[in-house]
Amino acid sequence: MPLKRQGKRTDANLNFSGKTEKSDFFVSMGYLNDQGFNIKSDFQRFNARINVNSQVKSWLKTGLNISGSMTTANTANDSFTGSANSFVNAFSFTRGIGPIYPVRAFNAAGQPIMNPLTGEQWYDYGNHPGAVARPQGASPGRHVVYETLLNEYLTRRSQVSARSYVEIRFLKDFTFVPTFSIDLRNNNGSTYWNPTVGDGVTQNGYKQQTNNTIRSYTFNQILNYNKTFGDHTVSALVGHENYDYNYRTFNASRTGLILQGNTEFANFVTANSSGGQADNDRIESFFSKAGYNYKQKYFFDASLRRDGSSRFSPDSRWGTFFSLGASWSINKDFLTDVNWIDDLRLKASYGQVGNNAILNSNNNSEYYADRAFYDLGWNNGTEPGALLTSAANPLLRWESQNTFNAGVNFSLFKRRLYGEVEFFKKTVDNLLFSVPQPVSDPVRSINQNIGAMYNSGVEILLGADVVRTQDFTWNLVTNWTFLKNKVTKLPAETPQLVSGTKRREVGYDYYQFWLRQYAGVDPTDGAALYIPDPTQTIAAANKRIVNGVEYTINQSNALFDRSGSAIPDLLGSFTNSFSYKNLSLSVLVNYQIGGKFYDSNYQGLMSTGSYGSALHKDLLGAWTQSNTTSSIPRADFGNSANINATSTRWLIDASYLAIRNVNLSYSLPQNWLKKIDVSNARLFVTGENLHLFSKRKGLNPSESFDGTNTTVYPQARILSVGLNASF
Amino acid sequence: MKKIIYSAILASMILGGSGCKKEYLQTQPTDRVDNTSIFLTTANANVALNGIYRYMFERTQETTSNAQGKPGVAGILLGIDFMGEDLHQAAATWFTSTGEGNYLAARTDNAASNLYYYRTFFRMIGNANYIIDNIDAAEGTAAEKSRIKAEALTLRAYAYSYLVQFYGTRYNAAAKPNNQLAVPLLLKSTDTKMPRVSVEAIYAAITADLDAAIALNATAVANKTHAGVWVAKGLRARVALTMQDYPTAIKYAKEVIDGNLFPLMSQADYQTGFNNINLSEYMWGSNPTTEQGDTFGSFYAQIAYNANSSYQRGTPKMINSALYDQISATDVRKKMWEPSPTAANFPLPLATFVRRAYMSRKFSVKAVGDPSLGDVPWMRSAEMHLILAEAYARSTQDALAQTALFALVSKRDLSAVKSTKTGDALITEIMVNRRVELWGEGFRYLDLKRLNLPLDRTTANVPNFVATSVANVLQIPAGDPRFLFLIPRDEFNGNPNIGPQNP
Structure with missing residues (x-):
């Protein structure tokens, strides 16, 4: 396929560090050039870092850490760049267009149509003069290869971060550390549409640039106290922090390309539009923490903090959060004479974290959800205009994520067998949620703290050196996670919240599908059957009786019901590592068992709503007059909306197994290295994302946790060869 | 000791200062x-009012599905024209495969187009309600307050007038009260989660709003993008016609015509592409600046013959050839369509534009290469002449109807003679004129529903109709449930009080 290529990845890094009596430093430089497997998807980065620490006086230490990077990315359009269904999304376009259509143009007689100027065959964009026209489902006028080649989607990013601190010791046990960090980030996004094919044709070329600058700083002041009296060790900390985030963006566009080959604004005739805005987000925090241990056997710690966020109204912006924890090293206490136990610890903790992340309908951060607003920019001709966009919720406050953990860590038989078993329960209180309002209301959704839910489960990690000899070891590490989720509270006025393919309600999990109930195929005419909604009056034409049971063939009359959860029964992974002398091999596999997945990409390929679009080969087995027992409804161009409606038909078992990483490495023998003054060198070959087994070819259930998919850039299979050396 | 002092000073500076x-x-x-500052003054409130006018022609943000083909209210007017038989295209693409032409969107509770129709008008209503509730307390002259209020009332009535026709069965003057359910009625900015009310109740609210707006008599509006008193009167006539209240329709249509502020266009103006609000018979329209143009997402990007979008290049809009054949050869409207287009008689900007028999040139962009610019006509005075003629004819005042019709036809066809037809024949002649005159402006589907007529796109009625463009939905009997839109699923999800779904 002309869109695909063998991408190359080059990654080179160089680090130095050094130390004098009172100072130490670290310097690193890096270069990365990563080509995606799609044409025009590249990422290039230069980065550098310097850390310097200096003990100026016996009681005064200071340090500075500066890093900077410069990246240029040629972005492929996919659902993450906000173009899930766009013609320039290669994954959407190639999945959607019927595979019978040629990349290059041919006339009806099958002769290639040549460009007399270049001597090359024209690309076939579906309505090239003289070429065979494509129907609507095959996107006439568009050509993702040709457009991708001629268009430009570039992101240029420059970033500098600096962090400096001063550490002052006083009164023996106290240190006072003010730290100041700044981050400066500049993103320049540039889009160019060519005048030959696609969206840029109409205006003879189009160029848009967005420039945004993020300036943020964090300033904190921490006072520490550490003291050991005999068997008792005490530590305490109090601090204050403020965080200030400033975002400023502007964008402009021009049309009418003057000369080929230059895509800067100066080379365009007409100004098109411009805009810009700025946002501020601030947090102020006061925090404290205390810890105590006795003989390094019993540990206790506690913390308390108050955070104020500019995202909430003055009366409800402060949240208070605390944590408590304890652990006990059992083997240091009464098991000291059991020599096959290397380590055995019990621990338990409870902690709260505040969350103020509210998203708007474009999935961007919403900083002002406490107030109601009119959006500017709805100007009517030359008259200024604004449109109501949000409703106020002055009561909006921090969501609190409370985690309780209890577990045991152990290491036995000189670390032949080790592991960790942990029970966790993560409760979310005052859950922040954009609550859908009636379509007839002035605003479509209001951000609210709607209720509570929890995630609880058990995580088990078990590792063992299965074989351990002088030259050969085989180590196996496995992980299992069992997870349960339940919504425990929702407001009385909105006891059920429908959002996408899910409905949230008390007593069920957050990822419970809520879908129309598909019931199979009517053998008489191949219609898709649904379980009828008993509360609706269903027109006779939409009713069907098959084997004495009443169904409906109109999706709007179909019953919605709970349809299973996206949460798997078990998430797990295992890593096998083998080493023989200087050679080592590791294989990481992860998998999930159970859970459901809504495969909308498959639904798209099974839908028959527009001529010329690609179809899944399963449709060959669809109902026909001679194949009346098929489990796939008839392929009907005119009624695809009902036959292929969003329903339980598209749910599939989300179990999968993926070979994520295989690494083979060889450490060069020391006696060679000494000769060239190298202390360590390792040659390696790594393969990432080597294979994924799932219930349907092409389905990647790990794409999202909520069990839905879209037209994303699929995971790349990466093979790398490299050398690590240190001097 | 020194360091303790230093640190103490530093600490107090930093902790204290921060x-x-x-x-x-x-x-x-x-x-x-902030919504609290927008109603402080009438000048600010006017900003809120203008936002609604902009919303009416802006590409929708209420769905991301095929948003380019959904330029606000303008896209709805075009969409419902595709639900009739007079405007069509050769392929199943936008406005047909998106659910309008094949009647699927109306009958599918989660169709993007259905949600867009419902939401667009309710969002206008929500915005208008805020203005109506808050304008009295704003700082400003009494005249400004009443003008802004009058416009907001007119906009609210306009929005309900479409909703009631989509989501309720037709208003039947012979079966009052019309108790069949329509949509929720929100008349205050604080109204929320309201139940569906009857068609009768919605029409009562519409007429009350329009009567109030007319009483406020907003004669001085900034420009024709504003719905002043003449628009309120025109809308009152339009609504009365839908309610089969012919005396009221006559009264207000006549007032607008007699006011003579919007004289019918000249023959030359008629051929300038229906894209300019300064054309004399525009009573109300949009007027975007170049920056507010939308190359692919404007009304003109969908229907202007020379709009350079993939959709328009490949799918010119055609007229029902049987209707075309009824237009007199000397009528300027005959020039709006071309039965056999060629490069010579129908030049197009690029070779990639497709030509089809009976394609339209009624709508044009302001200039080829601009961002598909044009001023959408929300109301033209030609409609007032047609309302007047039809209302007279349907209340058996044939002579007055003939005169009213001739007032329009004589401007369109300079060699026309006054009709001598009477009764049903006269009504048919008026309706033919109405279909030709208002083609592409969002009337035919509503006329079918208002008059309880069947949809017939079969070859006998529309010889050039391409059946595959609408998935062979060619005939729908009068009063069929398909003429009734289903309430969007999202409304049920968010509104526990909504009440029953339409059958």
């Missing part, structure tokens, strides 16, 4: 304005 001021956590957006 305890932030209260304002530190009070941030303001820059791309929007």
Whole structure:
């Protein structure tokens, strides 16, 4: 396929560090050039870092850490760049267009149509003069290869971060550390549409640039106290922090390309539009923490903090959060004479974290959800205009994520067998949620703290050196996670919240599908059957009786019901590592068992709503007059909306197994290295994302946790060869 | 000791100095304005009013599905024209495969187009309600307050007038009260989660709003993008016609015509592409600046013969050839369509534009290469002449109807003679004129529903109709449930009080 290529990845890094009596430093430089497997998807980065620490006086230490990077990315359009269904999304376009259509143009007689100027065959964009026209489902006028080649989607990013601190010791046990960090980030996004094919044709070329600058700083002041009296060790900390985030963006566009080959604004005739805005987000925090241990056997710690966020109204912006924890090293206490136990610890903790992340309908951060607003920019001709966009919720406050953990860590038989078993329960209180309002209301959704839910489960990690000899070891590490989720509270006025393919309600999990109930195929005419909604009056034409049971063939009359959860029964992974002398091999596999997945990409390929679009080969087995027992409804161009409606038909078992990483490495023998003054060198070959087994070819259930998919850039299979050396 | 002093000083400076001021956590957006300040003055309230006018022609944000083909209210007017038989295209693409032409969107509770129709008008209503509730307390002259209020009332009535026709069965003057359910009725900015009410109740609210707006008599509006008193009167006539209240329709249509502020266009103006609000018979329209143009997402991007979008290049819009054949050869409207287009008689901007028999040139962009610019006509005075003629004819005042019709036809066809037809024949002649005159402006489907007529796109009635473009939905009997839109699923999800779904 002309869109695909063998991408190359080059990654080179160089680090130095050094130390004098009172100072130490670290310097690193890096270069990365990563080509995606799609044409025009590249990422290039230069980065550098310097850390310097200096003990100026016996009681005064200071340090500075500066890093900077410069990246240029040629972005492929996919659902993450906000173009899930766009013609320039290669994954959407190639999945959607019927595979019978040629990349290059041919006339009806099958002769290639040549460009007399270049001597090359024209690309076939579906309505090239003289070429065979494509129907609507095959996107006439568009050509993702040709457009991708001629268009430009570039992101240029420059970033500098600096962090400096001063550490002052006083009164023996106290240190006072003010730290100041700044981050400066500049993103320049540039889009160019060519005048030959696609969206840029109409205006003879189009160029848009967005420039945004993020300036943020964090300033904190921490006072520490550490003291050991005999068997008792005490530590305490109090601090204050403020965080200030400033975002400023502007964008402009021009049309009418003057000369080929230059895509800067100066080379365009007409100004098109411009805009810009700025946002501020601030947090102020006061925090404290205390810890105590006795003989390094019993540990206790506690913390308390108050955070104020500019995202909430003055009366409800402060949240208070605390944590408590304890652990006990059992083997240091009464098991000291059991020599096959290397380590055995019990621990338990409870902690709260505040969350103020509210998203708007474009999935961007919403900083002002406490107030109601009119959006500017709805100007009517030359008259200024604004449109109501949000409703106020002055009561909006921090969501609190409370985690309780209890577990045991152990290491036995000189670390032949080790592991960790942990029970966790993560409760979310005052859950922040954009609550859908009636379509007839002035605003479509209001951000609210709607209720509570929890995630609880058990995580088990078990590792063992299965074989351990002088030259050969085989180590196996496995992980299992069992997870349960339940919504425990929702407001009385909105006891059920429908959002996408899910409905949230008390007593069920957050990822419970809520879908129309598909019931199979009517053998008489191949219609898709649904379980009828008993509360609706269903027109006779939409009713069907098959084997004495009443169904409906109109999706709007179909019953919605709970349809299973996206949460798997078990998430797990295992890593096998083998080493023989200087050679080592590791294989990481992860998998999930159970859970459901809504495969909308498959639904798209099974839908028959527009001529010329690609179809899944399963449709060959669809109902026909001679194949009346098929489990796939008839392929009907005119009624695809009902036959292929969003329903339980598209749910599939989300179990999968993926070979994520295989690494083979060889450490060069020391006696060679000494000769060239190298202390360590390792040659390696790594393969990432080597294979994924799932219930349907092409389905990647790990794409999202909520069990839905879209037209994303699929995971790349990466093979790398490299050398690590240190001097 | 020294270091202790130093640290103490430093610590107190930093800790003391950094305890932030209260304002530190009070941030303001820059791309929007607080709803409390927007109604402080009439000047600000006017900003809120203009937002609604902009919303009417802006590409929708209520769905991301095929948003380019959904330019606000303008896209709805075009969409419902595709639900009739007079405007069509050769392929199943936008406005047909998106659910309008094949009647699927109306009958599918989660169709993007259905949600867009419902939401667009309710969003206008929500915005208008805020203005109506808050304008009296704003600072400003009484005249400004009443003008703004009158416009908001007119906009609210306009929005309900479409909703009631989509989501309720037709208003039947012979079966009052019309108790069949329509949509929720929100008349205050604080109204929320309201139940569906009857068609009769919605029409009562519409007529009350329009009567109030007419009484406020907003004669001085900034320009024709504003719905002043003449628009209120025109809309009152339009609504009365739908309610089969012919005396009221006559009264207000006549007032507008007699006011003579919007004289019918000249033959030359008629051929300028229906894209300019300054054309004399535009009573109300949009008027975007170049920056507000939308190359692919404007009304003109969908229907102007020379709009350079993939959709328009490949799918010219055609007229029902049987209807075309009824237009007199000397009628300027005959020139709006071309039965056999060629490069010579129908030049197009690029070779990639497709030509089809009976394609339209009624609508044109302002200039080829601009961002598909044009001023959408929301109301033209030609409609008033047609309302007047039809209302007279349907209330058996044939002579007055003939005169009213001739007032329009004589301007369109300079060699026309006054019709001598009477009764049904006269009504048919008026309706033919109405279909030709208002083609592409969102009337035919509503006329079918208002008059309880069947949809017939079969070859006998529309010889050039391409059946595959609408998945062979060629005939729908009068009064069929398909003429009734289903309430969007999202409304049920968010509104526990909504009541039953339509059958």
